[in-house]
Amino acid sequence: MVVRIVDEPTIAQMRRNENGGDVNALDWSWLDTSIQAVGRSLHVGGTTKTIREYLEKRMSVSCYIPTTPVFNTGTLMKPSVRQEKQCEQRLPSAVIAGVKKCGSGPLFKFLKIHPEIVGPPGDLKYFDGLHNLSDTKWYIDRMPYSTKKQVVLDKEVTAFQSPHHAPQYIREILTPNVKIIFILCDPVERMLSEYFDVWAQRDEQTQSGQSTKNLATRFQDSVLERTQIKNTEERNNFLDKSNYIQHVIRWLEPFSSTNLHFVDGELFKTDPGSELQKIEQFLGIKLFFETDNFYYDPDRGYSCMKYPHPFCFSTRPQHPPLDEWVEERMCEFYKPFNEGLAIMLNRRFAWMDYC
Numbered sequence: 001m002v003v004r005i006v007d008e009p010t011i012a013q014m015r016r017n018e019n020g021g022d023v024n025a026l027d028w029s030w031l032d033t034s035i036q037a038v039g040r041s042l043h044v045g046g047t048t049k050t051i052r053e054y055l056e057k058r059m060s061v062s063c064y065i066p067t068t069p070v071f072n073t074g075t076l077m078k079p080s081v082r083q084e085k086q087c088e089q090r091l092p093s094a095v096i097a098g099v100k101k102c103g104s105g106p107l108f109k110f111l112k113i114h115p116e117i118v119g120p121p122g123d124l125k126y127f128d129g130l131h132n133l134s135d136t137k138w139y140i141d142r143m144p145y146s147t148k149k150q151v152v153l154d155k156e157v158t159a160f161q162s163p164h165h166a167p168q169y170i171r172e173i174l175t176p177n178v179k180i181i182f183i184l185c186d187p188v189e190r191m192l193s194e195y196f197d198v199w200a201q202r203d204e205q206t207q208s209g210q211s212t213k214n215l216a217t218r219f220q221d222s223v224l225e226r227t228q229i230k231n232t233e234e235r236n237n238f239l240d241k242s243n244y245i246q247h248v249i250r251w252l253e254p255f256s257s258t259n260l261h262f263v264d265g266e267l268f269k270t271d272p273g274s275e276l277q278k279i280e281q282f283l284g285i286k287l288f289f290e291t292d293n294f295y296y297d298p299d300r301g302y303s304c305m306k307y308p309h310p311f312c313f314s315t316r317p318q319h320p321p322l323d324e325w326v327e328e329r330m331c332e333f334y335k336p337f338n339e340g341l342a343i344m345l346n347r348r349f350a351w352m353d354y355c
């Protein structure tokens with residue numbers, strides 16, 4: 001699909017609203033600079049989408065004066081407007097609780113583009129087991145201001161597997177009504193991605209006292225021993241995280257299944273718009289994302305954003321391919337767990353067909 005850049009309407013045109021009057025309910029002076037910074041709109045799938053349209057939508061529900069790039073939070077509105085809009089820093093009402101290396105980063109970033117979703121800029125790791133959980137003030141203080149119409153979203157990827165009681169802690173602090181989102185992907189690919197990441201950072205991790213347990217020079221030496229030995233007490237950092245069923249069980253106990261949503265990591269790579277639409281429904285917010293807001297980049301192996309801001313995550317060096325026998329052994333190991341997961345959740349994921 002061709003993405004054509006066309007000129008943005010003039011500032012004078014922008015200042016007229018549909019009724020021909022001035023748009024003056026709020027201070028619109030911000031728009032000039034924002035639009036000048038963008039200076040264009042996009043023809044996507046036959047329709048013209050302006051950045052202005054997006055910024056206006058966001059502005060109407062937000063406590064911030066939006067800006068470009070649209071990933072930035074923007075400037076906090078003045079106190080009188082904040083009061084009028086009932087802006088507050090609130091605890092999250094939704095959490096992306098994993099899984100690491102399945103696309104949780106892009107998922108979080110894309111979701112925060114939705115006018116009705118706000119979240120902290122990065123990972124707070126409040127539920128990672130190292131934080132004083134009674135210090136909710138610390139947590140709330142790090143949340144952006146939100147209106148009641150908005151969903152406050154946090155990302156806590158380690159919570160998926162540890163600490164063991166993370167689901168209970170999240171339920172207790174964020175109430176049983178909190179919505180939990182997981183993104184699950186091909187377990188072997190996930191493990192490989194994490195392995196190369198940990199390998200690349202091994203010196204820093206050792207220096208900062210973090211564990212590099214199970215890390216060997218070759219991927220297969222880091223994971224294969226476990227699939228041969230009988231001792232199930234022996235934990236392998238890489239293998240265990242990809243064994244989704246054992247972790248998902250922990251979340252089904254404190255939460256109703258209607259509060260848990262699973263994103264298919266494979267579909268998210270090829271068609272993020274459709275996966276994001278399912279999340280909009282799950283969160284009960286207005287539909288904003290469309291499939292043609294994104295395009296698939298075969299060289300990268302995942303999708304980039306077209307609207308409201310053209311954006312691609314930078315590519316990592318390609319992983320060296322796995323030896324066929326290693327892949328077969330890994331698949332053999334995960335197959336029964338994946339089948340169990342499909343039965344437990346009563347759904348199959350696209351990546352389940354790989355093995």
Ligand SMILES: Nc1ncnc2c1ncn2[C@@H]1O[C@H](COP(=O)(O)OS(=O)(=O)O)[C@@H](OP(=O)(O)O)[C@H]1O
Binds near residue numbers: 099106194269313
């Ligand atoms: N749209 C889009 N853009 C970029 N990357 C995408 C996307 N969709 C899925 N992926 C895959 O996400 C992998 C990184 O996952 P995470 O963001 O969960 O990693 S992290 O845990 O936050 O480090 C990353 O894996 P690596 O390339 O191995 O890093 C990607 O394969």
